[in-house]
Amino acid sequence: NAGVTQTPKFQVLKTGQSMTLQCAQDMNHEYMSWYRQDPGMGLRLIHYSVGAGITDQGEVPNGYNVSRSTTEDFPLRLLSAAPSQTSVYFCASRAWGGGGPGANVLTFGAGSRLTVL
């Protein structure tokens, strides 16, 4: 199993450009989410999804779009990049519902480092 795969690992954009960060998981997890990691700010939730066709906003959704057409994929779109979006982005997934030792435990991707000039 590959787990959670994020692409690209590194990206440099100019202000105003758009791009999509890709996230795919092969664990049949219903729940997928995007976080951004900034120094001193910790991990902040951008958007999340509890299943195909269902998405919702997290703590810092402005400037980002998501969609969930399949269980496996959860792309994050930057519509018009701004320097404030320079960050490391993490995709994470987990099984939805039920209890047991895996409940609420996130599996993270390796991260995507984005720089907006």
Add this chain to the structure above:
Amino acid sequence: AQRVTQPEKLLSVFKGAPVELKCNYSYSGSPELFWYVQYSRQRLQLLLRHISRESIKGFTADLNKGETSFHLKKPFAQEEDSAMYYCALVAGGTSYGKLTFGQGTILTVHP
């Protein structure tokens, strides 16, 4: 709304010394708490969760509801413990809550 606070951005100790990473939370209900760790060049991963009441890599954490804390402790730090540590909370009583993370603490263990 829930909140997680890790008051120390940086923590340095010497090998063999005890270490305690602080985590305080704000939540009106009964939370479920976690510690995640990110070693250099590795992915974020779960270290431990309070409901498991287990010790992982010598680390333990006790939920203190009176003080609303979930501090991570290890009696004898090792160099390989150097990493970024995140405390996280999810609303208790559900299996589908969103995880709220603290700001993170970078632990450096010197030889």
